[in-house]
Amino acid sequence: MQFKMQFGPVLASLFLLTAIPAFSQVAASAYRDGLPLVVGAGLSDYNIDWGGGRREDGGTVYADWTIRHIPRVLLGLGIEAEARDITFDAPAAISFMQYETAGGGGIYHYLRPRNIHPYAKAGEAFGRIKFQPGDYPGTYHSDTRNYFYLGGGGDFHAWRHLWVRADYEYQVWEHLFGGNALTPNGFTIGPEYDFGVPPGER
DSSP, X not given: OOOOOOHHHHHHHHHHHHHGGGGSOOOOOSOSSEEEEEEEEEEEEEEOSSSTTOEEEEEEEEEEEEOOSOOGGGTTEEEEEEEEEEEESOOTTOSOEEEEXXXXXXXXXXXXXXXXXXXXXXXXXXXEEEEOTTSSSTTOOEEEEEEEEXXXXXXXXXXTTEXXXXXXXXXXXXXXXXXXXXXXXXXXXXXXXXXXXXXXXX
């Protein structure tokens, strides 16, 4: 099992995000009152990159914190943490496959118009992949490592504090199986709760 921690990029990103307010002029927040926090969960459908066209389902939970008191041009910038378990409805040709991941990074929401917030995100996560012994030569049947991801999507206002998120994420797991990269990617959709002021009351 190969294991390599790559904390440098994550720590640098978090330091930059937390340092911005200390060195910038205060601008109006996207939230007048309430917490700049969003929590959500969704159903995920992923191309597992384990043979052509093979997909598997699972679940995702996440939390976003929008940074306050930053220059107006940066409003919408925040920090996201997410966890995902892809383990349901494995392809018939594969006896067992599971991805378990947790991590986070930066996320930027475009906050206008009020009822639709497109976003882009990037970060680093820790993941574990498990597969049936015999799917790969020898006794090798699991691996853990850090990976990088890029993604984006949109939050759509439903009612008061309730929104619906449609998300796409592309992952790069490097140096698996003789130096190759694994690139699972897929979609997540589900409800979320925004602890800030509802759009109609801002």
